[in-house]
Amino acid sequence: MQVNSRDINQNSLKPGKWFNSTCKMCLHSCSTRVHVTADGVINKIEGNPTNPSNAGKLCPKGNAGIMRHYDPQRFQQPLRRTNPEKGPGVDPKWEPISWEEALDITAREIKKSLDEDPRKIMPSLEDFQKMHIWFWPLAIGNHNFYQSGGTMCGGAYHPLNGYIHSAFGAVNDAKYCNFWISNGAGDGFSSHLHAAAASHWVAKARIERGMKVVAVEPRMSIAGAKAEEWVPIRPATDRHFAMSMSHVLVYEGLCDYVFLRKDTNAPYLVGPDQFFVRNADRQIYVWDTADNCAKLWNDPSLKNENLALEGEYVVNGVKCRPAFQVYKDTLKDASPEAMEKITTVPPDTVRRIAREFAKEARIGETMTLEDGRTVPFRPAAYNYYRGAQGHKTGMMTNHAFQLTNMLIGNIDHPGGRCGVTITDGCVDNNHCQPGESGQMLGTPHQLGHMPPFSWPPNEYHLAGFFPVGVNGPHLNMLSYLEPEKYGSTFKPDVLVNCHSNPVWAIQGPRDKWLQFLKDMRFIVCVDVIPTEMTDFADIILPSSDYLETWNGVMIEPPYTEGICFRQPITPPIYDTKSEEEIFFELSERLGVLDQYNEVINMILGFNQKPHLKLEPGKKYTDRDIAERVGLLWNDKPIEWYMEHGHSSTERRLDKWYRPWDGMRLLFYIEDLPVQREILRQQFEEAQVPFRNEWPFEDYQPLPTTVLDPIHLEPAEYNLYAITFKDIQLNFGESLSNPWIKDITYRDPVHTGLLLNRATAEKLGFADGDIVLVESPYGRLYGRLATTESIHHETLGVSNALSRTKSENRSVLMSGGHYNDMLPYDMRNTDGATGQPETSCRVKITKLDDWPDFLKHGSTVYDFVDSIQNAKGKGGQH
Template structure:
């Protein structure tokens, strides 16, 4: 028998280069194999990266197919068909870059000279967040997209309030009891999926970490969890408040943490504000001396968390007592009626969670003695994407607060977007002291607060959301009703960059089409055709990820450090880097100096003067990438080309309690301050809609008030939700042949799912075609039945419903899920800007598949149109 070892023979001769993926928002490190003929034939995870440890998800592998997609935009294009509409052939005509720049520069300059607010931008390249700031250089604060607020409208500001961070994650290093609510972290979606799944799997194997998944659909995460808890959609906040009730009323909370490290003992008056002295210092109650003292009085013996007191004639109570009073109406029995989760399940999980948290235990890490709290509650869009989003997010945080598991080993920890420099927890996640011992609240994680204006300067009313994330969906509400919202201008120019708002924004497609039809000029910077750029007048084709330079750190959950993206091949078509495109447009419009000054700020170059961009020159994607690398660790580009990344495990002093010595916001008074400041400005400006504004959305503590979607008319007896798995995480997917091969061979993604018993009760069965009708719109789909679905839920894959586009590889489905959702103020959180992401619907059985779907969608190939 031969002793010869197996040999790798699947690759042609060639070379490997180190790079970084961009098939979703995040930045897994990769290595790319290029043959001697210059062909990319393999992409793998980079083994030297402690983040993804050589792992890569299906999307990352499929980057090859997007690189070589024959339908890529290959050269600048000019529209020759004056007619526009969904599915209308633009009849593109190739033109030169000089001509394209001339046209786009001329039209944008005309717009800026008339009124810069007339530009409606949608710039969504998340790995090059600095590009999002270009409209500020132009002079427009408009935002025409749902990126940021649809998935995390309340999530990002609340992380800023609690952690001074953009995102949050459970600490996989020490967590032993992991609750996932409405998110796929560690299993199927969201933060650095391939990396997270690797680390979560190890925690489960090596430490037997228990996972409890709370969601309406038995997802990949639910199927792999120790326990799946099916829940009625849009009731996750009530579930969390039920847990809090048990933790508080059964005395299962970490009183020492609440007293020492939070504002829970601060006294609150009847107006919701902290009780202060004449200098603005906040009072607490000393439970030993039975009197009020200032929060930092050296004679304080014990902070009272409970009770009702009087200070300077004001009746007040500690913030913790305020929450306890709310929780009196949140018993597991009461919350069970809302969520359908049995009361005994709520009680058991709360008790298990408290026991697993090991309240009172400590661990030593790098010469620091830290609280060890190996239990954490994690969540994302499915749990928090509702009208009362700010309250929902706070309710989940408070579960962690009560056991002392905020920013602790094993607990729920803030994940910064980009620290910029290795020495500090910097960027938007900077930790700074605030008043009366509290950490400074930092809800603005994507850009500074947009100032209030009336008439409003932004079509999405961002100036009315002082602590929110851009509610781009409200552009439909205001542009269709400009008199109601006192708009004194009308946008007529659109700039799209790696964005597909016709797909990603909630609200009626018909109304969005009217808005698109009203544009005088549309330019799009993109790689592939989609539902939005088919409306463009000019296409400016961009390099793909395998042809371009970048340096990024994009909200890694457990690691930090810059990741290099470098070209694997020269551009295979006549495309350009986004940096070059925006520089050329800036020169032609006359804003080059403004743009460079903004780039210096948003990239952090102002922190090291030697890295500052000069005002009067342009820079390449390579030059900007090199500066970002040097800012991080001082290394030049050659070092990054060799090493590929500077990724290391998250530095413990930046990861665990970076705010040590400050107090966290258990009670968020800043929300009331923002409310009252906005109310005062609206009153002073006599804003007509101020009396219809949802002032009740601004709460310093969450309440169990039901979201409006729960109160839709009774004829809508089901809840429609949308979901995604790893291969369609964060979009950029459904035209890719490899992704399609995975997705459309899975019945989960070719039919909408409903509970087997529910289907039988409605006379429905697998294979039936139904119209899913909400009060706002409808879609059509084929049904599949499953036991892994909450009885009141209709589950719609994010890959299933589509509308007509140019890309022949994208299967046309039964419409956009977002047609089911409202794009109005009534279903938007006035505090955070989060739109409702669940629809109340009814099912209408159809006897025929609509002809356009039968013809267009190969899922139904061979069908005659008549259902049996």
């Protein structure tokens, strides 16, 4: 039979039309092309090759957006609970109602508490692609916070990036980097910033230039598996590893001293009180080695090469040292030999990696950019994220990582560590501003300032106690369980939830969080599908999904800038509304429409172009908002965005490389002791009863080698537990999706508790053993899967295993929840940022069989064909 070549080249797509849009299967924004058939059915989603960010690439979640759109469990109309009993797996006995009735009930119940005390509203709004929804509570004068997108994301990472880059995030510059250290992060391999986009850029760097990757992490992740070298490390010791590398750089003279003198405050003189030495006009002193005397930082006779980085001096009767010397003295105790006792990383390994890191940085080399500037060329960078930074001493830990980069002079330089903004708003906006004494202004409040200090606290999660931090949702539990101690004079009784699942995502005991929800008088959930949270709702306001709505967003794109545009591919297939329509309707009914419009003008930056401002008394659609976002960026009309799908370009060079040019970066963060002393004084003046136990010591201008409390747990907890995720699990919203579930539960990494094979043998465990895992704070059950790809003291728990039983039948119940094992107290919370500890110490016990409560339904372990349901001897190990 003769076959037409045209038939061979055709794929299985039916006739139809392609639309340009933007993915929303995680919080980031890859550009997409979506095919819809002539009869209105979406049958293909793929990456848009015209966007230089993801360059046509799309991760498994993005491809699986079809399954979210056509999920048979989607909420199809507003619903009202008729069963007063609430709990996981309890049937709410939903009753369909009209939108008018649903909005009226919701507004009425919110207003009851709003009129009594606005603080009684508990918001949990987590559509990160729509920050104007996130900040809706400001319209009702509320600063509470219950969503997990605070400290459970990058709690200390974001404020520290604000100090170092004046940016929300940071990324290694894959365009030029040749030596990439990956410490507890998935960037470029499995997760975090624009996963598909970042993996595209990193793959190009490895294929085209042979970029070397060294992965430092307890579990051999995808990055570790693809790296030239995997360095196993004891959990929660990453700061000590970074400081041991810095020890080598400093004591072997491998630093970029020109950069440190010219572009940082490392030469600024520091007194014994941790503050800079200043004159009467608050200008900071440095030491001139040529004239052997102190001078003000801006003295015209100073030459950068004569600025002292080391030594001890006396200025105006005050003993002082350059900030660099202060850190060098701290690093005396951080030698690789000393740190091995903490990290378990051999000293020879640390020294070799540090020396290669410095060599590959090419200190002294420059590059001439297309804009004509000649800048340092530093093609080596230290990358990290939650696995490395999510610890009690989060601010110091993040600072230690960035100082490793700063010592080789790579900050915001080609090949180095570059700041990533959430959004620039307008194409010409620069994110860096000058501060005092020639320094760049540190901006830790990348998501807006924290509320002011108050006692009794005005926020249930104690946000006013963290002046440089981010919102810590886990601290709601302190106010809930110990209201007298923490000064709670009110108790939230209405929860407004939108695309958020805190009962699953926040650390701490599920039983107490479930009771927290049961104590709410009224809960409304705006969502697409059932979750653990919607089990507790009184009203469901069903939102249209991302394939049915409009949006314009720039959300932390590494290497690029510009607006990614979303447009409806089909009309809503059910009786649903956009988030904008829902919250404008609620705002009007609550009498705060004008206030909400002003919040949006502020948050989205419409105030920068007055003709774009939302007007008083008007409600707006998601299309209206998206159009204004595009016009704010580049004055292009919505029709242009509908055709092109985005306005993304590679990051403009003056905003990507040295956007702070002419200012000094904060090697030494004096603002931290400044804020510490202000807060300490506020605690004293208010006579806060726990002021003597508050962790003020976490505010340090330079990191120290202090141990995190996790290392001080009782010896019976002889292992460290960590959790992890891969690209298909990145930022949640995954496991109800059948495509995602299929690829996840076929992978043994995501179906067993990972334990080092030699450790298992030593302790008397074997593959397939059913075990109880206990921390000092909680427990879970599971089957062991032994492997050589995990540190010998570590138990790895996939994010896929941390599910609770849900009404959503496509989400499998596992043997508990990893977050149950995590602490939620201040002992394990960074006093500076609110970052909680995300690892824990555990002990494991072999069981003969599953406990009865896990036998009543399927568990993920039923899917592990290779593991037999072997019964072992009971007993403690």
